[in-house]
Amino acid sequence: MNDLPSFRSDITVELVKHSASDTDVLWAARVSTAGEQSLEEVGKDPERSKGLINFLMRDRHGSPFEHNSMTFLVSAPIFVFREFHRHRVGWSYNEESGRYRELKPVFYVPGEDRNLVQEGRPGKYRFVPGTAGQRSLVRKVLEESYLRSYEAYQEMLAAGVAREVARAALPVGLFSSMYATCNARSLMHFLGLRTQDERAKVPSFPQREIELVGRRMEEEWARLMPLTHAAFNANGRVAP
Template structure:
């Protein structure tokens, strides 16, 4: 993580923040939802049973892509990330609800994204068949310096417009997509699996994905929280190629 303060109070970060703030999610939710098809109202008895005894059913549902039983749960995350991450994030619409910080109603804080040394900077190859490789020390220095200078200038322009009485919703136009924002994102396990399948890379994935690293960082943190809530479902997801049912 990089977090540098300057005399103008502009701050720079390289990390993403994900906090699970509310949830109603357990492996047993999958079981009672699935068994209503054969047990009717008696399926509610699954709530009192150990889900471990029925992990084979969870694996069957995942393997044969019976997806709806994985929707009867809920997780709400508070996420802090650059705006460009949220623009990719909100392409996921089915099974998601979002509420984001608004530049119309509050003065946006001067916190901006600058990649740290672990971020691969150079793209090699043609579209559809490219890889990212490490940047040179000179490229790392250039990236950090240019981004920080640009951010400072943009935020100074924003402050100048606000001081002159320009409305926040107009003044925000000068701010770049590297500005950090915050949002609540609510989903169920099925919609989260779709997100993780597309936005993370993993050795067990049957279908490869090539996400931007910054949104992958968010996906990894969300997956870690979900895995603690629904360990059998998460294990079945991995065992079946990380393809959402």
């Protein structure tokens, strides 16, 4: 092996760049009644028009929330990205490629705070922590499986097999990285489905790992667009 395998439970999200503020919502909305004069909103304090933002959110006038952009760098297991890529409208993705680079042996193992056992039936199930024995078993089996699969990957590469073929031996617990770009409207739709929150009108039951991604994106978005974020929460966390 060229690299020593490592195991981690943390998922990272970094805001790389953005063009996003509450003001973007206001000039986009006011063009319908003010035309070119809507540009005056660019230099004004958006706090004075937070009622308009709440109205747009409440009555689901969604297009004014699309005139902004946020780009995130996400590092997470491949299985998270397979769920993430179901969100297509208003999102752009570029992910690390196993065709063009040798993939590093960094693998996901659940942390101590990750519930392991599912109880109940679909629609009414819940997750519980599980026993110390189950937690030890999960770590042992996953680490052994990851090591075997990466050894097989390296064996094929050493024999001259193309990266795009050899990568078939690797598991979905392998860490990957991607850039994900969205606007506030598409992010709100994502958060409505991929986070749990008592303020949500429609309950959601996301997988824990993708919820961690959503929470970290939401923290950055709330900092950039606090009035829009507040209106989202006040109106049931439903995307307009």
